[in-house]
Amino acid sequence: MAPVFSHGDLRLYLLNLLDESPRHGYDLIQALSDRTGGTYTPSAGTIYPRLAKLEEEGLVTKTVDGRKTVYAITEAGRAEVVARAGDLEGIEAGLADSIRLIADEVRGSVREAMKSLRADLAAAAQADHAAADARRAASATTADGARADAREQLRRAETIVGEFRASVRADLRGHLARGGTLASSTVDDLARSLDDALHALTRSLR
Known part of the structure; x- marks a missing residue:
């Protein structure tokens, strides 16, 4: 079966999830599994490097809450989500096809x-x-x-x-x-x- 997310799409979808609300890493993994009907459950080794890259780009921030690290979108990240709304619609359609x-x-x-x-x-x-x-x-x-x-x-x-x-x-x-x-x-x-x-x-x- 073809990959659920094409190159770069997972990065944008993570931003979209964080635009909804701040989340910790496991919550993002669970949200991706839920949104794809269980067809895609990424590993921590897939999610955390992308979050680190988004942080480097100034699109997300992270704070430590007890034993959890919570990620939140920045204004720059929110602007990218708005600018790429059309791409997000295509990603959502692809997820529906995968399910x-x-x-x-x-x-x-x-x-x-x-x-x-x-x-x-x-x-x-x-x-x-x-x-x-x-x-x-x-x-x-x-x-x-x-x-x-x-x-x-x-x-x-x-x-x-x-x-x-x-x-x-x-x-x-x-x-x-x-x-x-x-x-x-x-x-x-x-x-x-x-x-x-x-x-x-x-x-x-x-």
């Missing part, structure tokens, strides 16, 4: 996982039917053998579902750990797809 893109990626990943689950469940159901037909055709098949086969197919189906659950859980947690976000509509899509898969399996077992 939409990550949401689309998550929805796409869930849809692909659902397709795989439906295919696996259909294959398992077909295998159950084939095994049942073979058991009926073979007169030598005993009741104990049929029950053992059913137990084996049950274990197989449970393994498929368990692997799917682990895969989806790992994908979602990994996505969130990378700073992604998870929209309620995506979870709703997941619930609907699982419900469809369950109904398909129920019909195949009748």
Whole structure:
């Protein structure tokens, strides 16, 4: 995915955040994460050198408040924010696009996982039917053998579902750990797809 902020945009956006109110470093990091829907959470090593540069340029000042260093915009910094209002509008539009893109990626990943689950469940159901037909055709098949086969197919189906659950859980947690976000509509899509898969399996077992 392309960087959330182009060259120089993060500097201007930091000024914009400080124009809203004085903030300490962690607050700026959290604000950037919130404003980007979790798609971008910069490290302290990214934020503090830029704040130091802004201070050198006379665009921000810093004061120590207990154990925290609070940054505030200067009149010169505020003048730059006003002068570059058009650039800020472009940055805001880019952030909105980034949030939409990550949401689309998550929805796409869930849809692909659902397709795989439906295919696996259909294959398992077909295998159950084939095994049942073979058991009926073979007169030598005993009741104990049929029950053992059913137990084996049950274990197989449970393994498929368990692997799917682990895969989806790992994908979602990994996505969130990378700073992604998870929209309620995506979870709703997941619930609907699982419900469809369950109904398909129920019909195949009748």
